[in-house]
Amino acid sequence: MITRRKFNVGLLTTAFLSGLAPKVLYANSREDWDNLPIPPVQKNESTKKGYVKYTINVQKGFTEFFEGVRVPTLGYNGNILGPTLRAKKGDIVEIVVNNKLDEETTVHWHGIIVPGEMDGGPHQRILPGKQWTAKFIVDQQAATVWYHPHGIGTTASQVYWGLGGLFILDDEVSENLNIPNEYGIDDIPIIIQDKRFLNDGRLVYLTSMRDIMFGMLGNTVLVNGAIEPKKTVPRGIVRFRLLNASNARSYLLKFDKQIPIFLIATDGGFIEKPIEINKIFLSPGERIEILADFSSINEGDIVSLEDGNYKFLKFKIGKKGKNYEIPPRLANFNKITKDESFKTRDFVLSGLGHMVNINGKQFDINRIDEIVEIGTTEIWRVSANMGMHRMMINNNGRNYVIHNFHAHGVLFQVLSRNGKPPALHERGWKDTIALRDGDTVELIMKFKKKGIFMYHCHILEHEDNGMMGQFLVKEDKSKGDLV
Structure with missing residues (x-):
């Protein structure tokens, strides 16, 4: 039965969402456990040491979220979402992408530092029936990153209908740590999305002007493409790789029982030391890794992951x-210290709906907004200022995440938030950061790859409406041929 649920819409703000009215069984609502889908690890097509090759088909499919109701979805090599890709630091990676849709798409490697021509942004369009090959060397530390579409005006809809997948980067450090590493057993991927279903079980998108203004918010949370799934986990330490792949919703997650939880990695990989936490905040596009210790929970007991009081993922404690x-x-x-910075740039994110902008400008693929020298370090001062739109968000509260900021081609460290040191969970390597109205964050980063890259709000409807800019990383500051 689909009931009325409540879950978090911002950093500290909770809102009620109407559930679906009819008594419909979930397609995964069997009483047995372990119906949490685990995205399969894609098989390496290469036999050469240090060379990884994958083929990805971008395709249409059907998914049965509710028993007897099949709805159209999109997927990579399947009906919804995609396989988990893996590579190790130093590997040469080749990925062949076949577009089997009837519209153009791209595949962006979110969090992987690659040259601009391999980034999979709007300049790497794949027309219907065509193929694109990305090839790059992994030269960053172990991390949980992901891949998703990044076209012009199509990112939000394609992600919403199902396109997205995890990409796990490994290195010697990760392989030598005594932490859970059995994928799908004690090292568990958690892709969180929210979708909006009608009373008859159909999946819908953009049904009101509010969806365009604030971004698409659903009435049901999916994990790995399933509604309220369940899984048995070992009685002991379990590793979770959490990705917020929602279009616009932020989550404040916690377990409903008191257990030790340790943050071990942010967007760009491991932090220096584990940090004990009791809640997990994720805005769209962000990832973290945690270690949860279930040793104190009796075998057979149930522990739920929840947002507000919405328990959307249940774990049964198994054997030791x-x-x-x-x-x-x-x-x-x-x-990275401030004195390493070569330059400071300001980015102001403003507006809602069709009026979103960065520094008063909307995206133009033929315009380069910033030019950066390769090898330099800069501070980017990023703020959210809603101005005339402030009255429209007052009902959501001061802590409502109205925008967030993602930069391609770099990882950054957070120097400050509103003039103060960043929270503990923001002190690792990042590529995406949340902003509430009035927030200012100082981000420091070093540019290591040449090419054209995007920066944008990762509330995907905002991105599609033009809340995006381009920066060019090149040898010197002379303008030259930009595009």
């Missing part, structure tokens, strides 16, 4: 797991 540890140290973290 392997003897992992909470490491005292995870990885070296080289902090």
